[in-house]
C-alpha cells in the first residue's frame with residue numbers, strides 16, 4: 001500500500017499561510033473558525049464579537065485581549081486564536097484587592113480557544129498561532145501562558161512546551177498560594193520568561209507557579225502546610 005498522500009492533500013500541504021491580528025472586518029470569518037474549538041455550543045466565544053468591535057489597542061491586539069487569524073495566500077481564513085484574561089482571576093477569593101488583580105491580569109495570560117479549519121489541520125497552523133500568541137504576550141510583559149483543553153490534546157500541548165495538569169497553583173506574595181481547577185478539562189501552563197518556574201513543592205498537590213510577581217520567589221526548602229507556603 002502506498003503511503004503517499006492524495007495529490008490534492010499534497011498541494012494543500014504546501015500552501016503558505018500568514019498570521020495577523022484580526023480586526024472588525026474579520027468578525028464573521030473569525031467567529032466561524034473559532035466555533036470549531038467548541039462545536040457543541042451554538043455561539044461559543046461570543047465575547048470575541050464584542051472584542052473585535054473595539055479599536056485595536058496595546059499591549060495585546062485589543063488591550064488585554066488577543067485575536068489572531070491565519071489566512072492562506074488567497075486571503076481565506078484557515079485558523080483563529082482568541083486569548084486574553086483568565087476569567088477565574090477576576091472571581092477568585094484569594095485575589096482580594098484590585099491592585100493584586102491588576103498585577104495578575106498583566107502577568108498571567110490565557111489562550112481561550114484555538115481552531116484550524118478541518119481541511120488545513122496538521123500543517124503547523126495551530127502551532128504557529130499558539131507560538132505567535134506566546135510571543136505577543138511575552139512582548140507585553142506577561143510571565144505565564146495558560147490554557148484549558150480536553151485530555152485528548154495532552155500530547156499536543158506537551159509538544160508545544162506546556163506542563164499539563166488538572167489544576168493551577170500560583171504562588172502569591174506573602175507566602176500565599178491560590179489554586180484553580182475545573183471538573184473536566186486540563187489546565188496547562190507554560191512560562192513565557194525564564195524567571196517564572198513551575199516548582200515541585202513538598203506538601204503541594206500540584207506543581208507551583210512561582211516568581212510570577214515580585215515578592216513571590218520560592219527559596220530552596222520551601223514547603224506547603226495546607227494553608228500557606230512555609231519558608
Ligand SMILES: CC(C)(COP(=O)(O)OP(=O)(O)OC[C@H]1O[C@@H](n2cnc3c(N)ncnc32)[C@H](O)[C@@H]1OP(=O)(O)O)[C@@H](O)C(=O)NCCC(=O)NCCS
Pocket residue numbers: 036037038112113114115116117120121122123124125126127128148149150152153155156159
Ligand atoms: C488542535 C488544533 C488547533 C491543532 O491545529 P493543527 O494546525 O492541526 O496542529 P499542528 O499542525 O500545529 O500540529 C502539529 C502536531 O501536533 C499533533 N496534533 C495535531 N492535532 C492533534 C490532535 N488533535 N491530537 C493530538 N495531536 C495532534 C500532531 O502530532 C502534529 O504533528 P504531525 O504533523 O506530525 O502530525 C486543531 O486540530 C483543531 O482546530 N482542533 C479543533 C479545535 C480544538 O480542539 N482546539 C483546541 C482546544 S481550544
